[in-house]
Amino acid sequence: MFTRRPNTLARAYLLGLLFHNLSGSWAQVQLVETGGKLMYEGQDLTLTCTVSGSLRFSDFSFSWHWSPSGSSKEFVASITAGIGDKQDYRRDIQDRAFISRNNDASRVSLTLRHLRKEDSGIYYCARLTVLRWDTDRWGDFGPGTEVTVIPRDKFYLKELGGGPYPHRLTLSLKCQTSGFQFKTSVLGWYLWDPGHAPRWLSSIDHTSAETNEGRIISSREDNSSQVFLQIKGLGLRDSGHYHCARRVGDKGDTDKLVFGPGTAVTVEPGPRTPLTPSVFLVRNQDAVACLVSDFYPKELHVSLASPRASVSAQALTVASTAHGTYSAIQIGRVGENDSVTCSVQHLGKETLVSYQPDTVKLEPSCPDQEFAAESKQRNKLLLSVLSLRLLFLKIVLINVLFTMIALIF
Known part of the structure; x- marks a missing residue:
């Protein structure tokens, strides 16, 4: 029994059958792209192909x-088989693009850095198909994922409604906006107290609003592009700078917050028993400050005066404290050798605190003079003894020299 080699026609038939089967197998391959979305210029984006x-x-x-x-x-961009040790990029994008592969997860990723407006479009993933080498090396394209890159808007945020507010009443603020698509934007309110991190109060989009306390209400009016904030039952801790903010991004952890300039709110302490202030006068060269602490009610008068010179004083600054009282400071300038007095009038009473510069020069006392004279005499005696010792040493050296000469000659 023997076997006959297949002729050329049989070989061609078998090869065609093999290619047909392979093509049928490859036709079942699916590539699906994800990650496309609305982005702003300058952001980074990663697309994934599964x-x-x-x-x-x-x-x-x-x-x-x-x-x-x-x-x-x-x-x-393209990446080779196996570990993907070779990548190729379109020349005009090679500095901003990075392609990678994950063989375990059957994924190919494309990262675009510093997006530009011209990067907008549909991105497709493809596989190298050897059977189509004579027409197109890449095939089995996925459905694609769309990327839209828009320029960053020059938008406007302005908070209104700040000022002093009585204790336990309701705060009402509004934020006027322009320069961006208000209806599709996420906006919020933040409270910044100097010396502390900004505190999130509320966020609101076109469908819902979130707040960190039940007494806080956030609302919006799309027709006028305004967002509002109300806080009921104001307390002293509600004092600070209130900022309207717009969230820029895709609602992820890396979104950028753009703040308005803010508006200052001061919550006045509630009624309590009157409290007499404590007054302190601090001075450094020609600068002087009158400190008035822990008083109630708020009304008081502070002045700086000098009997021999005029005092250049700044405006009085009064602020509420965390424990429901007030403190104030008056700053001024006066000559270094001039005395100054701080006068504080509160609830019909006047408190005076003075600072007298010490201009008297101290003269040395009699014991000090006697001690100086004794020190002078002691120094003279020590110099005399030292001179005698040097003279004695000189004589000894001369005698030794003459003795050596006599012995030699």
Whole structure:
């Protein structure tokens, strides 16, 4: 019994059958792109292509392509099979693009850094298909994922309604906006107390609002592009700078917050028993400060005066404290050798605190003079003794020299 080699026609038939079976197997491969979304210029974006079907993922090279309208596709980047140790990029994007592969997860990723408006379009993932080498090396394109890059808006945020508010009443603020799509934007309110981190109060979009306390109400009016904030039952801790903010991004952890300039709110302490102030006068060269602490009610008069010179004083600053009282400071300038007096009038009573410069020069006392004379005499005696010792040493050296000469000669 013998076997006959297949002729050329049989070989061609078997090869065609093999190619047909392989093509049928490869036709089951699916590539699905994800990650496309609305982005702002300057942001970074990562697109992902997930590959499924009857193929060994690590055996194939993959690529990404871009189309502005979904018709003709332009090459963006490719990565070789295996560990993907070789990548290729379109020249005008090679400094901003990075392609990678994860063989375990059957994924190919494309990262675009510092997005530009011209990066907008549909991005497709493709596989290297050897059977189409004579027409197009890349095939099995996925459906694509769309990326839209828009310029950062020059928008406007302005808070209104700040000022002094009585204790336990309701705060009402509003924020006027312009320069961006208000209806699709997420806005919020933050409280910043100098010396502390900004505190989130509320966030609101076109469907819902969130607040950190039940006494806080946030609302919006799309027709006028305004957002509002109300806080009921004001307390002393509600004093600070209130800022309206717009969230820029895709609602993730890396979103950027853009704040308005803010408006200052001061919550006045509630009624309590009158409290007499404590007054302190502090001075450093020609600067002087009158400190008035822990008094109630708020009304008082502070002045700085000098009997021999005029005092250049700044405006009085009064602020509420955390424990429901007030403190104040009056700053001024006066000559270094001039005395100064701080006068505080509160509830019909006057408190005076003075500062007298010490201009008297101390003269040395008699014991000090006697001690100085004794020190002078002691120094003279020590110099005399030292001179005698030097003279004695000189004589000894001369005698030794003459003795050596006599012995030699």
